[in-house]
Amino acid sequence: GQQLNQSPQSMFIQEGEDVSMNCTSSSIFNTWLWYKQDPGEGPVLLIALYKAGELTSNGRLTAQFGITRKDSFLNISASIPSDVGIYFCAGLTGGTSYGKLTFGQGTILTVHP
């Protein structure tokens, strides 16, 4: 089946630093989604990308849909303590009417004040 390789697995950074994480796949995806999950909660959608090459921002978050449609990255600028959590990339192969996602393994982010 399809797999997404997400890296790094974990990051320990100081407050104020920038963060970058990425996902790669051997398969093509039509849509890339980035989620954040806090302990004991469900994943919350951060950014959605629909076109190859697309660069999208949401506040301090920026994500890009790779040209080959096989990769995506997420950047967080000027990190703050509430950025702590697990970040997941997810790829969608079907159309917008079919939400069968493949998830990466997650990146655990720890921010030291």
Add this chain to the structure above:
Amino acid sequence: NAGVMQNPRHLVRRRGQEARLRCSPMKGHSHVYWYRQLPEEGLKFMVYLQKENIIDESGMPKERFSAEFPKEGPSILRIQQVVRGDSAAYFCGGQSTNTGELFFGEGSRLTVL
């Protein structure tokens, strides 16, 4: 959680018992997706249902697991004769018909003793 409601939030069962997890989708939506998250892993697709129909159950174990979405009432994910390996968080998702983005509920956390 974008209006996706799940219950119970936490469920404890002994080996061999049955677990029933419920999901009510976003208002106006007639489909749900169930995903499972094992500890320290990403979410994995289990089943996609529309009202009274199973559309895709390719991610659901063939034995002991079943899902339904009746005409009236919530979707039910049923696990019979639970084993310790069934301990996980089970998430229900709904998809935006405009953007294809998938939104998740808070999850049901099953612990099998």
